[in-house]
Amino acid sequence: MTDLATLDAYGVLTEPATLTIQRLLPGPIERVWAYLTESELRRQWLAAGHMEMTLGAPFEFVWRNDELSNPPGQRPAGFAEEHRMESRITELDPPRKLAITWGSTGGVSFELEPQGGEVLLTVIHRRLPDRATMLNVSAGWHMHLDILAARMAGEEPEAFWDGWARLKSEYDRRLPA
Template sequence: MQAATSKEYGEVLESGAVRFERLLPGPIERVWAYLTEGEKRATWFCGGETEPRSGGRIELFFKHSQITDEPPPESHRKMNDEGALMSGTVTLWEPPHRLAFNWQGMGDPDSDVEIELAQAGDKVRLVLTHRRLATKSRMANVSSGWHLHLGLLEDQLTGAKPRGFWSIHDALKAEYEDRQRDAPL
């Protein structure tokens, strides 16, 4: 596994909340498109339609064979090959600066995601906060997932070859479990 820099790791903000920050190549409208347009979002995270308004529906169609050519572990083969649809409600829509949504599905209690974009010179600062993560296991899983997906977003925006996903996932999740061992829940 390629060593991540400490600033790539999500930080625990409060009970059940983790925050990530990335500096990405702009312009801000391009980054916004990769967050909100299903076809672009499918290249680094998950596809699906987003109704462009507060109160709108957001679909999260996870099909990891679209983001990596690495073979999945058997436990994730169906999602990797066939896909899994989750959904939520857009709770904040302020293009191109703020997007928030309630995330439903995965057999876990609902959680909330907020993404903020701000111009930082010729770069775009992305701050992603995921709240209401009900268990330490869920927090470690979500943290490792966002860590990997945000790396893939950076690869898309820079034109780099997409980094590994499945080859890193389990080790990174274990690392987050260790890092977040004393986090409040």
């Protein structure tokens, strides 16, 4: 059980190449699960892409980060307007756990735990190959989860790219070199 009084918005390295980041979100758990698994809800904070809720099922994520906030902020050089990634479901325990493949890394798991009227979401991204990837992923998950929390609370999120750039600098200071 997580001590919610000490819950930090920043992700931490729980192993040398594993980022763990948590958010306390408005429940119920089925609502948070829907934001993870339904393309129309997920595209509001992360990426679109239909998921068949079957172990081993392939799917494609489609990111359009410029559409996550208004205004989107200044997209950094080297980032396309749209990004796509093939993935598949590697673990499935609705509405408590979803794990998926993630590019060349060890994959990502989403774990949900009810906490009264709220839900603790734990995102674990494993086997990040290098520090540059770790910084991009840390800032990315942090900003995407901030947008999820804002959307679920009915609030306008911070400009995605401005927040991402600020967070990348912060993670550069926080994470070991």
